[in-house]
Amino acid sequence: MALDYEESxxxxxxxxxxxxxxxxxxxxxxxxxxxxxxxxxxxxxxNRLVQEEILEYWSSGSTSLYxxxxxxxxxxxxxxx
Amino acid sequence: MAKHKTPLLDQLESGPWPSFVSDLKQxxxxxxxxxxxxxxxxxxxxxxxLLGILELSFKHGRTHWKHGGIVGVFGYGGGVIGxxxxxxxxxxGVAHFHTMRVNQPGGKFYTAEYLKQLCDLWDFRGSxxxxxxxxxxxxxxxxxxxxxxxxxxxxxxxxxxQDLGGSGSNLRTPSDCIGQAxxxxxxxxxxxxxxxxxxxxxxxxxxxxxxxxxxxxxxGCPNCCVASIARADMSFIGTWKDDIRIDQEAVQAYVGGEIxxxxxxxxxxxxxxxxxxxxxxxxxxxxCMWMEGDKLMIENKECNRCMHCINVMPxxxxxxxxxxxxxxxxxxxxxxxxxxxxxxxxxxxxxEEPYDEIKEVIEAIWDWWMEEGKNRxxxxxxMKRQGFQRLLEATGIAPDPRMxxxxxxNPYIFWKADEVPGGFERDIDEFxxxxxx
Ligand code: SF4
Ligand code: SF4
Numbered sequence: 001m002a003l004d005y006e007e008s009x010x011x012x013x014x015x016x017x018x019x020x021x022x023x024x025x026x027x028x029x030x031x032x033x034x035x036x037x038x039x040x041x042x043x044x045x046x047n048r049l050v051q052e053e054i055l056e057y058w059s060s061g062s063t064s065l066y067x068x069x070x071x072x073x074x075x076x077x078x079x080x081x
Numbered sequence: 082m083a084k085h086k087t088p089l090l091d092q093l094e095s096g097p098w099p100s101f102v103s104d105l106k107q108x109x110x111x112x113x114x115x116x117x118x119x120x121x122x123x124x125x126x127x128x129x130x131l132l133g134i135l136e137l138s139f140k141h142g143r144t145h146w147k148h149g150g151i152v153g154v155f156g157y158g159g160g161v162i163g164x165x166x167x168x169x170x171x172x173x174g175v176a177h178f179h180t181m182r183v184n185q186p187g188g189k190f191y192t193a194e195y196l197k198q199l200c201d202l203w204d205f206r207g208s209x210x211x212x213x214x215x216x217x218x219x220x221x222x223x224x225x226x227x228x229x230x231x232x233x234x235x236x237x238x239x240x241x242x243q244d245l246g247g248s249g250s251n252l253r254t255p256s257d258c259i260g261q262a263x264x265x266x267x268x269x270x271x272x273x274x275x276x277x278x279x280x281x282x283x284x285x286x287x288x289x290x291x292x293x294x295x296x297x298x299x300x301g302c303p304n305c306c307v308a309s310i311a312r313a314d315m316s317f318i319g320t321w322k323d324d325i326r327i328d329q330e331a332v333q334a335y336v337g338g339e340i341x342x343x344x345x346x347x348x349x350x351x352x353x354x355x356x357x358x359x360x361x362x363x364x365x366x367x368x369c370m371w372m373e374g375d376k377l378m379i380e381n382k383e384c385n386r387c388m389h390c391i392n393v394m395p396x397x398x399x400x401x402x403x404x405x406x407x408x409x410x411x412x413x414x415x416x417x418x419x420x421x422x423x424x425x426x427x428x429x430x431x432x433e434e435p436y437d438e439i440k441e442v443i444e445a446i447w448d449w450w451m452e453e454g455k456n457r458x459x460x461x462x463x464m465k466r467q468g469f470q471r472l473l474e475a476t477g478i479a480p481d482p483r484m485x486x487x488x489x490x491n492p493y494i495f496w497k498a499d500e501v502p503g504g505f506e507r508d509i510d511e512f513x514x515x516x517x518x
Contacts, residue, residue, distance in 0.1 A: 058149065061249065
């Protein structure tokens, strides 16, 4: 079954905001787990969340992570949070 | 006059080899003089400061680069790698020093005009420093600032018909050897397949959703000029099914010294007369070649397509006519767990458009790895952790003796219920008829 976008968005925003105190960057799989969805299904929603600027990418060059837009520091390194 | 003193770096110029330090100094000077009157969009002294911060890193024995950041172009989760230094006051020219990856043209064929365009853009909006090519094959632009990224991206995609490559947890820029365009060894059209899959998997290239990086590399033959077997999560290596084609007259021409062996390579020294027994037959790893009088014989079913004999006598020996490719999986460089070469998964498949059979394998592998792979686990590591058998189940490929690399070291065989006649359930009354308690 396809995921409902608005519902998924609410889930992700809520969970990520809750964790903000300790963490601002998440792996793709963490997000798929929040959505309780298979990676391919989750990807459609997550792509759209990036398009709509709810989420943003963070990359070390070798790995990519996701965070709520504006919550991570632009120049932060991998181990700083 | 150099902006920073660099005594440690200067030592790197003292050996007999070309030095990147000399190259950087030269580029620093070009920017300082600016003969072409470029309106630099990032600090003119970026290269000076790069040399300065590198000298400081040598002095401190530690890096002054932060690892990563939030930069990119809109809608892309790869192709740009944020780099910031932790000494921005002292080295303001490299406060931002982002990398951009440019998806190299297939087979790394490009015209001088194309290169000039890219370099002009990069002199204007970046440091002018490039890396030709990165290990995924990309043309790498080293060093620009955040506001320049969208400008460069726009210019490349709108005016140069050029895309960015992959980085992060994406499909990385697919990379191929020169293939049938120039090379008679090529068993399939590497550029066609590389281009096709690059187009097909645009979403995977630009929007990261994998546990880690994933690389495709395409080699037209087992010579592996792009090192697919050592570097790619999926290596597509050209091969043939039928016999090596032998031209016995040309064999004699090699033996008689009329044609130089190895396509005249290694000719800087006198190696003596060509000895076909010693240099070809005895070096065949499967010992499937011999001379019968003047005739060269090959037991083709033993040949493992190592390419040695063909490389030595390209005019006399040619790849077979029934060509295609093998798919091997799981190679990686030694970051975690040591380096790994890729393992045979599909011994032979024809490489013909629309490549459906190949795409089926790719997508089955991705489904498995995306679900089962841990964060930052390469396919090769997942294969080791869960076993090759799981990979076969995930791809629906039947086991084949050609996949066997070495005699097994594990004496146990774990059967599944559906592999055993009647499964594991038994009728106890039937059993008791023959066996007492
Ligand atoms: S890998 Fe083989 S086909 Fe490709 S360029 Fe090298 S020798 Fe030629
Ligand atoms: S390709 Fe290699 S294995 Fe095959 S016949 Fe030639 S030397 Fe022997």
